[in-house]
Amino acid sequence: MAAITTLGFDADDTLWHNERVFRLTEDRFASLLAGYSESSHLREHLLAAERRNVLHYGFGVKGFTLSMIETAIEVTERQVPVDVIAEILEAGRDMLQHPVEPLPRVEDTLKALKGIYRLVLITKGDLFDQERKITASGLDVYFDGIEIVSDKNAETYRTLFSRHGSGPTEAMMVGNSLKSDILPALDAGAYGVHVPYEITWGLEEADEPQGKDRFHRVDHIGKVPQLLARLS
Template identity: 60%
Template sequence: MALTTIGFDADDTLWHNERFFALTQERFTNLMRAHAGSDHLAERLLAAERRNVGHYGFGVKGFTLSMIETAIEVSEGRVPGSVIAEIMEAGREMLSHPIELLPEARATVQALSGDFRIMLVTKGDLLDQERKLAQSGLGDLFDAVEIVSDKAPEVYARIFARHGTGADEGLMVGNSLKSDVIPMIAAGGWGVHVPHDLTWALEHADAPEDNPRFRRLPDLSGLTALIAEIR
């Protein structure tokens, strides 16, 4: 079976990302302690993120705006300007956090780069994703980089046709079943799920266990062997 092109997700597949959202949400909870309990605040924030993702997209900017909106809502407009300023500062700090590669990320991409076309396919804010890629030191290992607003079957079909030999001869690796695995399989390719300890609630989905093109690995260290098996 032909397999020519490997796509990697970025956030929480090659480097840590969700941990910074979790830390900022904890900071947000402390800032809003006088106005809402942690569980209620988390529910309202998630609802705001769900409403806003179609307007602001994925990433830090949308998250920051959702925190501000939630702060205004739960406080019934009484949240001090100083708290809004701290929320904005927390968002800015997220946009400058250092990149920490996940174990085996570099070694795995390097090991595959000689035999396959290697792509980075990530979604989120363009400037932030470009910053993280530059700081990761992995940029030169990719034959193509695609930063998209969302990941859907037609997006994968278009990307793997443009940079490879079609989705049916492609494989996508990522921590999100909803974004990295299920739509790639729907496009005709292989989807490999590499779970991360932290996954955003809006990325949860049921695994397509019965699909012959679905695979799961505990970490990236087993990817080269898996791909050899598939070939």
């Protein structure tokens, strides 16, 4: 097999906490609409709205906020109070200002790998919010390239690993999402290393690939250097 020269890293829930912020906001949203809908029913409607709207608004806080407003209109049969809409908008703004908390072992891992491999940050979502989180994390200094994309698929990884390295066959993608980070990277010909996070967004759920010798799973990101040593 070709030597690995380039490492791609997902950002949200791979380098720092993200989904827990969405879950806390969902709880806040459920509290606001408690008089109109049971929590489980509301969350089902919200996920359905997100599934519809991601094609129009993309991934991230802004699309999530619009989906909450749409859901509130639906479950109240267009009777949602203006004050509730205002609080949903406030919740969205709070998310866009939430502190960025890097996950354990992330910085030590990036320090250990920098200079040995080309490190590329590959994240999807709202441009402004992703730029804010990257800067606030302080981790941008470890990367040779940063790419914010609208979605992740096999062509995304072929293009980016060719742009920042010698192509996908000599690259490895590290991330928490099987659907976005691992499966399309494997389809592109790269290695895929799944680092599970404590929460998985409903639209990112997928099964582990079977029979893929380039697929690996580690308990935490700190084990990536050990994996690379075994593969070299």
